[in-house]
Amino acid sequence: xxxxxxxxxxxxxxxxxxDMPDAEEAARLVTALxxxxxxxxxxxxxxxxxxxxxxRQIAATGLPVFLDLKLHDIPNTVSRAMxxxxxxDPPPALVxxxxxxxxxxMAAAKEAAAxxxxxxxxxxxxxxxxADLRAIGCDPALNSADLVLRRARLAQDSGLDGVVCxxxxxxxxxxxCGPNFLTVVPGIRPAGAETGDQKRVATPRGAAEAGADxxxxxxxxxxxxxxxxxARAIRAELA
Ligand code: C5P
Numbered sequence: 001x002x003x004x005x006x007x008x009x010x011x012x013x014x015x016x017x018x019d020m021p022d023a024e025e026a027a028r029l030v031t032a033l034x035x036x037x038x039x040x041x042x043x044x045x046x047x048x049x050x051x052x053x054x055x056r057q058i059a060a061t062g063l064p065v066f067l068d069l070k071l072h073d074i075p076n077t078v079s080r081a082m083x084x085x086x087x088x089d090p091p092p093a094l095v096x097x098x099x100x101x102x103x104x105x106m107a108a109a110k111e112a113a114a115x116x117x118x119x120x121x122x123x124x125x126x127x128x129x130x131a132d133l134r135a136i137g138c139d140p141a142l143n144s145a146d147l148v149l150r151r152a153r154l155a156q157d158s159g160l161d162g163v164v165c166x167x168x169x170x171x172x173x174x175x176x177c178g179p180n181f182l183t184v185v186p187g188i189r190p191a192g193a194e195t196g197d198q199k200r201v202a203t204p205r206g207a208a209e210a211g212a213d214x215x216x217x218x219x220x221x222x223x224x225x226x227x228x229x230x231a232r233a234i235r236a237e238l239a
Contacts, residue, residue, distance in 0.1 A: 012208040012238045013038035014231065015066055017186070017218030018046050023054030029227060030061045036231035039093065041216055043068040055088060064093035066184070066216070070122055072098035075108035082112035082119075091116045094184070096164055098122050099151035106158035118182065120162040121155035123148040123169070126187030129199040144200065145169050152177055162213070167202030170210040185212040190234060193220045204237040 014037045018026040023046065030040055040063050046054060047069060059065050067085065071078045078097060085095060097109045099121035110119045124133070124147050134140050138147060148169040153176060155163050162182025165173055170183045187201045195201055196219060207215050217234060224230035 012204075012212050013214045014204075014235055014238065015039035015041050015184070015214050015216045016221050016231065017041040017043060017068070017216050018058065019043055019218050019222065021045055021049035023050035023057045026050075026054070027057045027061060029222065030058060030063060032228055033221070033231050034061060034063065036228060036235055037063065039064045039066055039214060041066040041068050041218075042092075044070070052088065059088075059090050059092075066094040066096075066214075067092035067117075068096055070096055070098055071109060072101045073105070075102075075105045078105050079108040079112040082109050086113060086116045094118050094120060096120045096122055096184075097160075099155050099163070103154055103158045106155055106160055110159045110161075118161040120164055120182060120184055121151065121158075121160050122164045123151040123155075123173075124165070126166040126200050127197045132199075145172060149173065149176055152181070156181055164216075166200035167207040167210055167212065167215075168200050170207065170212050174211045179211075182213050183211065184214045184216060186216040186218070188215045188217045188220065188234075190220055190230075190237070204234045208238045 016037050018040055020026055042065055071081055095117055106121055113119050124144050130143055148165050149172055152163045152173045156177045164184045166187045167185050170185055173183055185207050187198045188204055188207055189195055189201045191203055221227050221230045
């Protein structure tokens with residue numbers, strides 16, 4: 001799913017990050033937001049807390065699920081984890097791995113998904129800036145955009161369907177990897193919103209103009225006084 005395609009609906013899809021431990025609360029939120037969003041993201045917090053039962057509760061709302069577990073281990077372990085995830089019913093629409101796990105790991109993940117869902121790679125977390133990357137030993141001559149591009153190319157060469165990248169790198173990734181290589185973009189902050197722990201951010205419109213296929217928005221919607229209104233305002237920016 002890469003967004004709506006009719007002329008009056010946005011090309012950039014809106015995915016809400018359900019970063020909360022309680023599946024009932026998450027399912028209630030999704031039911032309220034259903035008409036304003038295109039996809040939901042279940043991350044580590046919700047999946048570890050609520051497991052398969054929680055996953056099924058969310059999937060029952062009918063929206064496609066992005067299962068954001070950021071797998072990162074040796075190829076054999078990631079392959080077996082992916083096989084286990086593919087037994088979820090219904091299967092998620094998207095699952096991700098860390099590109100830092102390397103080409104063999106990414107290829108193993110894709111093979112294990114066996115066409116049941118799209119597999120994408122996290123390039124560089126949007127909470128990391130140049131100083132953080134230096135601190136974890138990345139080549140200081142490579143800025144975050146270079147690193148994202150290098151990892152996006154590696155993900156594509158490993159057979160993956162796309163990447164998670166920050167709004168600032170979408171246009172370069174699209175240029176290098178082609179229009180069909182999916183870009184899933186967190187680090188979205190409506191003008192004036194708190195950035196929190198995110199560092200490489202942009203507004204919903206900025207990300208859409210850069211060519212993002214799917215934007216992932218968490219706190220600006222889930223922590224809003226009126227989440228439905230917040231989602232609607234973001235949707236309006238994407239149109
Ligand atoms: O609340 P916020 O809008 O910052 O949420 C962003 C979501 O996107 C979080 O669930 C986070 O785990 C996820 N994410 C990210 N950066 C990545 C990959 C995923 O922020 N590179």
